Amino acid sequence: MTLAISNHTLNLQARLDQVEKLIGHTPLYPINKVYSKTGVQIFAKLEWQQLGGSVKARAAFNIIKQAILNGQLTEEKELLDATSGNTGIAYASIGAALGINITLCLPENASEQRKRILESLGVNIVYTSKFEGTDGAQLKAKELYKENPDLYYYADQYANDHNWQAHVTTTAPEIWNATNGKVTHFVAGLGTTGTLMGTTRGLKQFNKNITAVALEPNNPMHGLEGWKHLETAIVPKIYDATVADQFLEIDTVEAFDLVKKIALKEGLLVSPSAAANLLGAIQVAEQIDSGVIVTTFADDASKYRE
Ligand SMILES: Cc1ncc(COP(=O)(O)O)c(C=O)c1O
Incomplete structure (x- = not known):
């Protein structure tokens, strides 16, 4: 009996190790064509390139x-x-x-x-x-x-600390390593808020001067799937308003327009929330003279077609 239980546990442990290899390790893609500015580089982390096809x-x-x-x-x-x-x-x-x-x-x-x-x-x-x-x-x-x-x-993802902690241990070190420690800004929209909470906390362990920018839709009826309008929605338990250094508002229509430009100019078919993240990164780029801005493209366009 003891042997059967331990084999069982061992099998599950082995399967966990196999599946873990398919999580994270996503590429950072330099955005150069829909936006460019001398001295500033925007990178998007292509989060659909993992099991299940999204950052989640x-x-x-x-x-x-x-x-x-x-x-x-x-x-x-x-x-x-x-x-x-x-x-x-x-x-x-x-x-x-x-x-x-x-x-x-x-x-x-x-x-x-x-x-x-x-x-x-x-x-x-x-x-x-x-x-x-x-x-x-x-x-x-x-x-x-x-x-x-x-x-x-x-599992209650909105209240589960293992949600944001996943980004402390995976997303943040991946960004730090891929930019050779040059990242200056991290920009992301708020859903459960796990991506922004965890990646920011993880990056600030490497360099506390990295600026975290939280993005929100500019109205409650925004239609940006995966995002929350925190003033009018149930605020996730894992959210801490002191983590972000700056907040920016994003317009849904502009995000949908940018989806098309990203496809035509960068060759990437992305989701509306990914384009919304890039809009935020571009707003940050407009504010600074030099820097390395990283954002996430949470998923691709495949689930959003008519
Ligand atoms: C498409 C999309 N974008 C953004 C997010 C926001 O990520 P987070 O929940 O980590 O705040 C989600 C979350 O479900 C999502 O599905």
Whole structure:
């Protein structure tokens, strides 16, 4: 019996190690054609080039890994969360690779494409009312967990410190190394806020003078998937308003225009939130005479086509 359990644990550990190789290590791409300024270089980190196709692979993997290592998540349990977005797809891809069951609460009006992706990856989907949006999905996840705490590991990405910590240990050192320590600014939009919180904290361990710039949509009805308008949304528990040095507002229409330019001039098919990040990086570039600005392209355009 003891042997069987330890083999089982060993197998899961081996699979964790294999999957970890597919997380992070994304390239930094120099943006030169949609924007250039002497003395200033903008780099975009191409975050779709990892398992599950988005930046959320980092947070989802760390959340799952830490929960397995501390015994909260086993093959007998199911990971539970509320998300129709990139985190859901990341949980689903990693869960399938590790043999961990995933249950996600989704508003019934989530796009057909996302439902198909999640179904293909074997997710157990619990649909919630389209009238209650993602807040309704979050309430349902909490309710399911309360009803059956022994069945579920409730990941709660908005409150889980392993979300932002993934960026301290992976995104930040990758940026520091790829720029040979020359990075001066890090710019990112706020969703769960994990990318900005963690990457900033990690970069400031290398050089406390690096400037962190947080981006927000300029109105509540912004349509920038993955981003939050924090003045009017539920503020994630992991968010700390003192981490960013500067805040900038981004216009959705300008972001969608930039998606087209990035495709035509840089050869990259990116998501609206990626273009929104580049708009923020360009605003920063306009303010400075010299520097190395790094931002993230959270995912590519494939999930946003009609
Ligand atoms: C497309 C997209 N952009 C940006 C973000 C924001 O990242 P974070 O949650 O780390 O703040 C997300 C998060 O889900 C996302 O899906």
